[in-house]
Amino acid sequence: MITLTNIHKTYAARGGGAPVHALADIDLSIGRGEVFGIIGRSGAGKSTLLRTVNLLESPTSGSVTVDGVEMTTLSAAELRQARHSIGMIFQHFNLLSSRTVFDNVALPLELAGMAKAEIGRTVEPLLDLVGLADKRNRYPAELSGGQKQRVGIARALASKPKVLLSDEATSALDPETTTQILHLLGDINRRLGLTIVLITHEIAVIKEICHKVAVMEGGRVIEQGPVFDIFAHPRHPTTRSFVDPVINRGIPDSLRDRLSPRPGAGSNPVLRITFTGEKATTPVISAISRQLNLDLNIWHGQIDEIQGAPFGTLVVEALGDQAKVDAAMALVKENNLGVEVLGHALPANH
């Protein structure tokens, strides 16, 4: 649905400063009907990237296609037309304070010259969809943040877009309202088959509704893939720092002291086994113990859920010789589970 190829964006130098290389070497492919999240810290280039999709920012070089249309070569009139199929919602809602809820949602349709009766027929079901039918004659100042964002969503959907861009749409909302808005977006994605691209600095948002995620740093995409894979096996340290607070892959501090990066006298290897999908419930641990006669001392375990699929980690100390430990790791891998040596457990009184 959306393909970004080799995108670079450099903002010209301002006030004697150096030019800012906001985006470099970006390649992304977003499938139809996907909820695609872009996460990164402040200044990573998220907004710039999102705004290249509808050409609110034109890339310095590279190609942007949306639904088969190359956006970078369109004339101004063609671009206006193409943008009808790309809705956008914003952190601060961007509503007109002098217009009612109904009239805010109707605005893009009025601008497109739609007849009044047809505007009514389009707007009313949208107000139902976002749960604001009873607020149709209220003004933005009379609404909560969550309600304002619902108006923003209805307005973005008014021109029946194929793509919805969400620029930190929940950042100004409290956690409970954030969850409600994310559920609404997820519902709209499923019901309307709408492709959603959202940017956020909150990993919980990605975990809640995204199918795929790209992690940005310094204007580059440092890691991307299905949310489940990235959460289960984050490779880049920045990705780990996002994922670790919501997926507890670590080990308790009390045991960390016993962990050494190198083997020592009387030490045992400590393994982290990751269980994903339906394998999360497979009794692999007992199979290892039985088949290899290897005792595993469980340090820490956790089962979480990502995108409805179970994901578990188990940190174990293997109480056996290296040959048995190697055999255990091979057996774990044969079962398509992840395994890595975290370190070596020194005897408790080292």
Ligand SMILES: Nc1ncnc2c1ncn2[C@@H]1O[C@H](COP(=O)(O)OP(=O)(O)OP(=O)(O)O)[C@@H](O)[C@H]1O
């Ligand atoms: N119009 C502009 N002119 C010059 N530099 C800009 C402009 N817009 C953004 N930048 C710079 O480009 C870089 C990326 O900015 P961008 O807003 O895309 O990051 P972001 O990840 O969305 O950050 P935030 O989460 O704070 O919104 C930053 O260094 C920013 O200062």
